[in-house]
Amino acid sequence: MKFIKPAQQNPIDQGRVVGKPTTRIDGPLKTTGTAVYSYEWKDVAPNAAYGFVVGAAVPTGRIRSFDLAAAQEAPGVLDIVTYKNAGPLGLGDFNTAPLLGGPKITHYHQAVALVIAETFEQARAAAGLVKVDYARGEGVYELSDQKDSADPTDAAPDSSQGDFQSAFERAAVKIDETYETANHAHAMMEPHATIAVWEGDELTVWSSNQMVEWGRQDIAKTLKISPDKVRLVAPYIGGGFGGKLFVRADAILAALGAKLVQRPVKVVLQRPLIFNNTVHRPSTIQRIRLGASQDGNITSVAHETWSGDLEGGGPEASTQASRPAYAGENRLMQTRLAVLNLPEGNAMRAPGDMPGSIAIEVAMDELAEKLGIDPVEFRVMNDTQVNPDDGKPFSRRKLVECLQRGASEFGWEKRPSPPASKRDGRWLVGMGVAAAIRGGPATKSAARVRLESSGKLVVETDMTDIGTGSYTILAQTAAEMLGLPLEQVEVRLGDSSFPVSAGSGGQWGATSSTSGVYAACVELREKVRMALGLNAEAELNFADGSVSDGSAERPLTDALATGPLEAEGEIDFESRGDDHSYFTFGAHFVEIGVDVHTAEIRIRRMLAVCDAGRIFNPVSARSQVIGGMTMGAGAALLEDLHVDARQGFFANHDLASYEVPVHMDIPHQECIFLDGDDPLASPMKGSGVGELGICGVSAAIGNAIYNATGIRVREHPITLDKLLDQMPEPV
Amino acid sequence: MIQDEDFKVSRRGVLLGGVATTAIASTLSPTSSAQTSLPQVEPVSLRFTVNGQSRELMLDTRVTLLDALREHLDLTGTKKGCDHGQCGACTVIVNGQRINSCLSLAVMHEGDEVTTIEGLGTPENMHPMQAAFVKHDGYQCGYCTPGQICSAVSVLEEIKAGIPSHVTEDITAEVGMTNDEMRERMSGNICRCGAYSNILDAMSEVAGEIA
Known part of the structure; x- marks a missing residue:
């Protein structure tokens, strides 16, 4: 239909x-x-053997040789998959790095072997005996060092409208600031896991994967078999956030292993391997220039963004956040992509928009302050019902209503002014706002x-x-x-x-x-x-x-x-997008406390007012939004995959050192949906909100921290060490 | 020469500290040049009670309580999120106290009484905490949920028993059933879907009923 x-x-x-x-x-x-999740299907493979993955211990280079003798002889070991016995493998349409490395190593912890044994304990112990001789290669790992070598990319072409340069020069009030966002891990709670069963030349995988058909096609392509011979089953998935959009090593190694040992094999990626073995949201450097007239009308918008990925990978397309956001006739959007030898960068919840929203929504706060205009009012003034990026009217855009409703519900009129002017005991208290904008594709x-x-x-x-x-x-x-x-x-x-x-x-x-x-x-x-x-x-x-x-x-x-x-x-939906622009909108309001002595940051209240046309189930839609708010709070305050440029990997690759929000970090969260339908969107007259909640929320937190302390931090996450030496004297 | 290169990398890794050490240990081979294989591990018998049923197993001594439940007793309701005691997905109740079952070897539990999520209730007959999680949407993907629920049930017991926590203002006074007491005690159970606000609503409802 x-x-x-x-x-x-x-x-x-x-x-x-x-x-x-x-x-x-x-x-x-x-x-x-x-x-029942992917690793738990007992009845389909009661005799499944256990595979344990060995990850590359170098970020680039080649495998000179394996010494597998000790591992092969270890109790319970059935066999070991490496590139030497895997046969020729293809590269999935959605993969940048091969899922089984060797002889060439593409990134740290790229899988190089799967040790298969009767039990998990035997496989794990034997994996420790696998001896790999590497010739370590050269690599580059820091985006800031490679920024100047970054190139334009077809995946996110540059664009311009009007004459940004002269409009910006003429603008009465302007800002020109650079923002940085960190590398983020999906860190979904269920590790990537697969049980693989061959019946003749037909493969069935119970595999934790968000996109069943893409997965089936890419498994077939990687294994060089017909897609008709592959069945992928994933009725329950323990979180994905983009990290399970594409086939990962667990699926391919389980399939190769099951073929090798002629019986079902189950593989789970061990948690400390996941952060470097799979994908992450790449860090960004973003420069925003905004110019406005004295009375607050934006005349010029420039958003330049830099990110890195493996050779052949893609950019973190952060300009997406600015393109549809606000009016302004003179525009410049530029994306630059550097080659880095870190693990593969790829989509994580609201790719592009999420880190992009940090830059544009903090920049809006900065310009509003310079103009002396309330940041809610400033956004309202510069609303547009036509997407300035493509000239098409939005199918539905209720951003102004979201902002105004949120301001009233949240008590925005009590926002401290000037910054750093409100104390509550040992806490400096501030409020922040940001718009949430995310495409509504179908x-x-x-x-x-x-x-x-x-x-x-x-x-x-x-x-x-x-x-x-x-x-x-x-x-x-x-x-x-x-x-x-x-x-x-x-x-x-x-x-x-x-x-x-x-x-x-x-x-x-x-x-x-x-x-x-x-x-x-x-x-x-x-x-x-x-x-x-x-x-x-x-x-x-x-x-x-x-x-x-x-x-x-x-x-x-x-x-x-x-x-x-x-x-x-x-x-x-082929004919849907020709004359409208489809987006979902919201407004985040956050109240923050910053300890006047220690600069410890606590979120006190969070509210999102969202609109996406008809909301199919307000219970689960609300959970999607507050879940996005929680993940955005992590990006604002905690989450940072630290690059170790000597080792060429993310150093904090487990859940103890890559800190995601926990119960104590998150206050009561409110989410309000506006009423109404969007008959242009679909027969259901509404759009999804799974990524709307994470857009803008980190900026709202940063803006609230500024309002509480008077300190503007442009490198997320905003950890207390970035505040401490600038904190106002306790009074 | 090759040996030297490997040794250098792993020693540097060790010097980098805890995190890197974990990584190196799980990915690099031993640095000793004397490569010997592993001895056969003789299974050991274990008798304990799981969800009120007496169970007997012959187990490799390296099997964790978590894997004994999941891989040997087919009780896959208890989840493996990290296998390193960092996420709380594997929380079960042993002799009335919640623990991370991944940090405990099964053979340490001779004679113990273990309660897992399956022992709290069934889809047809849910425990009040399970029902409250459904009512308040205290989960999304569901993977951390059994651990959250086992923790939540235990947390209310711990507060009732007057056990103080990091946020207890006066450890000589009665511990209050407050939001912060619950949040603090639940902070070892990560929910990446971000259902914390809803989980607290579920716990508050059950706490109100038992108060």
Whole structure:
């Protein structure tokens, strides 16, 4: 089904199920430990052997030789996979670095061997006996050192409008500042894990992966087999945040290992390996220049960004955050990409927008202060209903409403002025604001729905639920479309034998996958009509387990006289984007306390007001937003993968030294969604919010720290050592 | 020459301190040139009680309590997030006290009583804390959730028992069932999805009921 916009009145508008706050249908399984994650499928491979990964101990160079004798002879060892016995491997479309290294080493902790044994303990012990002789190569690891060698990139072309240079020179009030963001780790709680089973030439992997179809294709490509021979199963995924968008070493090594030892093999990436073995959000250096008239109208915007990646990798496209943000006729957007020999950089929750939002939203705060205009008012003044980047009107942009509602709910009028003027005991207290802006993409998504003789409606799609709430919103969609109670819908996800969905990434999952189920349900409704001989012209009304064409009302089960009714459908958004720009918007408000003596920073309150059109399930959507706020708090205050330029790796590669927020770091969080639909977005009339919450929030925290202390820190994370020598004298 | 290069790298790694040492130990081979294989580990018998049931296992002495539960008793509700005591996903209750089961060898638990997430409740008959997590959406991906719930149940017991924490202002007074007491005690359980605010709501509801 092609999406023709705007969406007309449709059964979703009834709002009997969709849009109602609904606790997750997978909740009882997840809270009782009965949801099964990738490493836990006992019945499919009761005799699985255990693989333990050995990571490269050099960042670049070559393997001269292996000495595997001691490991091979160790008790329980079945065999060892290395590049020498793996056979030729391809490179997945979505991988920059090969998932099995050797003889060339591309990055530190790149997998070089998989030791397979009868037990986990045997495999781990034997892995310690694997002897690798490396010829270490040269490498570069610091973005700041390579900045001048960075090149433009096709992945994020430069653009300009008007004449930035002269407009900026003429601007009455301006800022020109440089911001830095750190390397971030996804650090999802479930490590990457796979069980691989071969039956003849057919491979099944139970593998923790956000994008089932991309995964199936890339596993096939890497192993040089037909995609038809690969099945990928991932009904439960212990978090991803982009780190599981693509196939990783666990899947490829498990498949190679299972082939080698002729029995199923299970592999989990050990936690201290994950940070350098997999991917991360690359650090950035960003220069922002903003010029405005004396009365606060922005006339010129320049956003330049630098990041690094392995040869052939991509940029952290931070200018994305500035492109649609605010008015300003004269614009310059530049992206530069340096080659670094660090582990592979790749997408992490709101790639580009998240670090970009730190720069532009702190810069907005700085310019507002210079102008003497309240930062909420300054953003309102420079709102635009047309995307200044492409000239298209936004399908829906309620940023002003989000800012104004948030200011009123949060008590923004009590913001201390001037900075560093409010004390509460030993705390200096301040407030900060920032806009949240993130694209609202939608992409092709298919599903199968089946009305079974028991009256149960089964939904099958290869869509994933990585904590996003997919199970529940898809069940809500199907229940709404067929007029059934939620309890009568069973949703089966994450299996490549199901129709191909949009998958989970880029905030496109919710609107695309529900629209796919909508499309399948439209087909099923027609099959019900035909089975019951209902009026072909009439509008059908499905409610309370019955269907009516206005003259006759029949129980749905009557349509099942000849057996279950099944339909497949697919939504296609190809023509959606030609004349509108699709984004989601919000406003973050944060109150911070900074200890006047120690500069310890504590978040006291957080509020996000968000708008994305119809919110399919306010319960899980709110959790997505506060989850983004929490991760953004980590980026603002804690998270920093430290580059050790001597070793060529991230030094703090475990959960003790890469600090993510814990309970004590996070206060009560509020999230308000504005009412309203976006019929231009999808038949569901709304967009996802999985990445909206992380955009802007780190800037709001930084702006609050400035308001509390009068200290502007432009290098995130803002740790207390960056404040301590500038703290105002305690009074 | 090659040996020297390897030795240099690993010694430098050791000198870098704790974090790097962990990494080097798990990725580099031993620096000794005398490469001997490992001795066979003789299994040891273990009898303990898990979720009220007596269980007997013959185990490699290197098996952690976590892996005994997951790999030998098929109780996969207890999760392995880091295997290094850094994330709390493996939290279980042993003799009434919560522990990180990854930091404890199974054979140390002869005669112990272990309660896992499966022992607290089932999808059809949830423990009040499990039900409160569902009601308040105190989870997203669900992977840290069993550990959060085992910790949450124990934290309320610890506060009731008057055990002070880092944020207890007066350790001679009764410990209050406050938000900060709960947050502080839960801080060993990481939730990367960021459900902390909701988890606190769930705990507060259960705390209110038991108060």
